[in-house]
Amino acid sequence: MARVDPAVAAARGAVRTALAGLGPGDLVLVACSGGADSLALAATVAFEARRVGRSVRSRGHAVRAGAVVVDHGLQPGSADVAARAAAQCRALGLDPVLVRRPERPERQDRSDRPDGAGSGGPEAAARELRYGAIEEAAAETGAARVLLGHTLDDQAEQVLLGLARGAGARSLAGMPRERGILRRPFLGLRRAQTEAVCAASGLDYWTDPTNLLPDAGAAERFTPLRSRVRGRVLPVLEETLGPGVAEALARTADQLRDDADLLDALARDLLGRARAAVAPGPDAQPGADAEPGADAEPGAGPSAEPGEDVLDVEVLARAHPALRRRALRLAALAAGCRPTDTTTRHVDALDAFVVSWSGQGPAGLPGGARARRACGSLFLRAAPTGTSDGWTGVRPPTTTQE
Template structure:
């Protein structure tokens, strides 16, 4: 019996677990960019899709396996890269293999090019899954990606949820390779005869404006002189940490993400319940005006919600543990349409001050154009223009930050 390459075996084992819940003839799609991670995932899925649930007692069953490639059109030659990725997926036996070229939004994107590309990519995946009836979309993120995500979350100072990194599963999406290193996916491609593409934005520029070594942020050999922050973490920060602290930093960061996610899931669930209670109490006309009591007499003007606002009872929030209250306030901001990556400790501090250190301060601005104010023992949040205001009792914990 031919010996299977260790990296190939590890990739197949990871995919086997991700496919285990699928039934006969269910469709799974690989989100493929043509890079090493997603091509290795495509190869493992093509192999394992024929034998889902196979064991010593069962012959298993087949599921349908296809691929979706989203061409952002943001780089020269992107159509050729997409076509090459599609051809290799078809050669592996995946079917259907679909290339999507979503329309770019008009006007500038305030979230930046990375967030805009990500939104286009995930929108393309979700639309394709809906069109084809796919039960699951598999993403090729690796342990290295997870370590980078944790470092970015730590730098933002956005709390335990941001340290939780990317979830292994969220809705239709799953990430089988979060336990594999990037070097392993490259080894899978080499063993499988796959020619992977390296995104130039994942590489650091080699020259600076004066022709010398490039400094932080990129050089002239990067289009527009722009180097994505994640690429700088990958090429500069992690190597320094490994050299200073020794090997195993990426693995330790990934373990931190797993531990933080369990904690964050529990705390977010409790915070969502607190938020729901505060929203319900704010609708009760007989409820007291919160801990400020008589001091709220000056708040009578503007006590009714304005269009697009939702109210939270200050008394319910103030009675909660500070850690839980602050987490609930952050969830309230997210429900009002604030981006998770933009909602920082500074914004949560401003909301918390309305609850526990009220001194008549005026409205506070929040990311995306959302706003908060206090009146008559209630905290009012106005939804961001890009957000939705569906009512606070329906707010549930987020399961991801930035993927």
């Protein structure tokens, strides 16, 4: 029996786990860019899809395997890169193979705004478009699962970026292995292993130039923050602290994800109780923010404007601060605020409405959402479509930034 390359064996085992439990003929899509990670995933899925059965070793029924390639059109020749990736997927036997080029909504680049409202920047905008295109392709084809090629290195970079932002446990928990129909089977593999899979499979992968640092003396060009973490920060950490830094960061993400899942569940419960406790009075009238000392008039219940989320302040105030602040952040996300844009400063402003109320006026939130307090309740209003900062048509965000 021919010896299987260790990287190929590791990749196959990871994909086998991701495909387990699927029914006969279920369709699995691979999100493929033509890079080493996603191309290695496409090759591994093409091999393993024919083997999936009632156990990880049986050759029972097979699943169908296809691919979706998203072309953002942000770089010269991107259409050729996408066409080549699609051709490689078809040559591997994947079918169907879809190529999507999502339309970019008109919006201002807020990445340089001093208030932090644009912390997501163009990378976050491209990510949202990519996931939107992937989800549309999955719905169109009826795919049971979509596999993404993120590796342990990507996870380590994600944790470092979260640390740099001063983010909480949810952000430091990194990317989940499973969310809805999405799966990330390679989160336990290093990037070097995916490159080895491509080499063993005779695949020539594409290297995104934005993932590379500029050569010394070369003309300055835009380099995404993630690429700078990859090319500069992680190597310095490995050199200073010794090998295994990336693995340690990924383990930290796994541990924090369990904690964050539990806290999010408790925060959602608190949010539900705060909503349920709101009982509008029969004579309540919509109005401006209450004056200091007039927050809890007898018999005056809250009256929400259309589209406002109403939370009982007393229920929130009784909760532990860590849980209350997490619930307030979830409420902001439910109002359409982007996770990457919702900072500690915004949560502080919401928390002040609950625990240090002194008659302050409405507070602005990311994306044009707003919060106010009146009649013992906290009101959060989502932004209308097409806000003054140019943001339009945002899908409701998840609590995890991917």
